[in-house]
Every structure is written in structure tokens, then in C-alpha cells.
Amino acid sequence: MSPRDQLKGLIRFGPVTFHAALGRGGVTTFKREGDGGTPRAAMAVLSGFRRGGMLTPDRSGLPLQRVGSRDGWCDAPGHASYNRHVRLPFPASYETLLRGDVLYDFGFVLDWNIRSRRRGMGSAIFLHVAKPGFPPTQGCIALKRRDMLRLMPLLRRGMIVHVE
Template sequence: MHRFRERACLNPNNITVRTAPRDRRRAIVSMGGVTVQAAIGRSGTTAFKREGDGATPITSMRVLYGFARGERVRLPPTALPMRHIRSDMLWCDQPDHPAYNSLVKAPFRPSHEEMMRADGLYDICLVLDWNITSRRRYRGSAIFFHLIKPGYQPTAGCIAVGLADMKRLIRFMRKGTVVRVL
């Protein structure tokens, strides 16, 4: 029985993100027996996500794959498909563009985010299936699970954790792991 409970606690299919009790821009992330602090959107959470609202969507999202800056961060073993970040990688966040909410290559004129950030937030960056598989304009782009800013500053809508915490969690993650924001 003890072994069964231990395996159930390390269920790689579920990560739960709950808003922190005293600050709607912070969260508690739980996966199996691991619980860590996180930052979420500057506007807290929402059931009606829109591009640029600064909120983290209340929903269940599958982890699709991840990016890593191999020259800056050493990844622990993971079953999650990971790509090496290059300087020409961008993420389109312009709602009226056909490449909205997808990886694009520089040079790219429409509005976008650089994946190779100087601040290190995307040194490990996991892509969540928010508005990707069934893409709709203005529903929000680039909902990632990435690294935290100092002081757990809020994100633009993503979920962010510390490097050590990301390394603990990513060991048990795989494509299809579900991230539930409550």
C-alpha cells in the first residue's frame, strides 16, 4: 500500500496551480508530493482570457514541449521533448497575423517575443497548449511555464517558478502532462 501511495503522489499527468491566499498574482504549484511557490499573471486568473490582459487562464492545459538555453542551464533527465533555443527564435503575439501564437523565425516584423531573453526567464520554458491546438485570434498567446523574476514578480499571464523548483518538477514531466489552473 505504501508503494501505491508513493506512485500516486508522483503522478506525472497532473500539476495543480492554485492562487495564493493573500496575493492573486502568486500561486502554489503542486505535482505529486512536490509543492512550490510561483508567480502568475499581474491581473491574477481569469476564465475569459484575452490577448494582453495580463491574466493566467483558469483551465487545464497540456504541456506540449519545452525550450532550454543549454549554454546557461543544465537540464536534469526528462521525458519532455526539449528544443535548444537559438537567437532567431521568436513567438508571434500579433492576433491578426496567420502565425499568431506560434514559433516564428527572425527576421519577423509583426509583434513577437524573443525566446532567447537576456533576463533568463526562458532559460527553461515549457509551452502550454493554450490557444495553440485550436487557435483563435485575441484569445491570448504564449502561456508558458517558465523561470521566475527575482522577488516572484508577476508575469504577463504565464506560470513561473524558481530554477531549482523547475528542475525538480521537470524530471517527472512529459508531453501531455496536464497543468490545471484553479
């Protein structure tokens, strides 16, 4: 986290440091669904995804699932598929993984409330591409596209992302 801006952080990977956009709710110890906070936690990289049909090679350290118009992520705490990848159309609240902007061109699913899931504790904490202008996220960690492309070959399943 940056001492000058609570909504920006630094990602360090060995000797390389990247600027990151954090959630609009800042970093929080008590994460709740919809609070816009980035959880203060050590989160493992579980999997990755990319926009289907892109020509940019992913060069990722782990396989990336191609997402399309039928891919979503359930954010409805009362549903059995809460904080899980779902196929659309879907009967409960969800986030679309195929977006009209650049955010999910490349994304990595972090283990926040997934392996040990509790309703209402927050869903869909991803490491993804930042919007132009670097505004805060809805709780995720976002990097400039060029920084994401630089970091992706180094990411592996199980690597830990620390938010402090």
C-alpha cells in the same frame, strides 16, 4: 492561487508543492491578448525549450528545443502565425525566446489557444523560470529555478497543468 496574494499560486505534483508566480492580471476566465492574466484552464504540456549554449543539463522528461537569437513567438492576433513559434526577423509583433534574463532558460509550452486557436484569446502561456524577487508574469506560470529543475524530470508531453 494563494488566498493572500492573487498573483501567486501553488503547483502540486504528487506530494510536492511549489510556489508559482502568476500573471499581473491574476487568474482570469476570459483571457485576452495582452491582459496579463493567467487563464483559468486545464492546459496540456505540449513541448519544451531551453536557452542554447547553457551548460546546465536539462534532465527533462521531454526533449527540449534549444532556442537562440532567431527564435520568437508571434503575439500578433491578425497574423497567420499567431501564437506559434517563429523565426526572426519576423514582420509582425513577437516575443523573443532568447532573453537577457533567466525567464526562458527553461520553458514549457502549455496548450492555451494553440491546438484550437482563436485570434485575440491570448498567446504564449509558458511554464518558465521566475524572475528574482518572484514578481508577477505577463500571464505565464513561473517557478523558482531550483523548483523548475526539480520538476522538469517529471514533466511529460500531454500532462495537464490546472489553473483554478
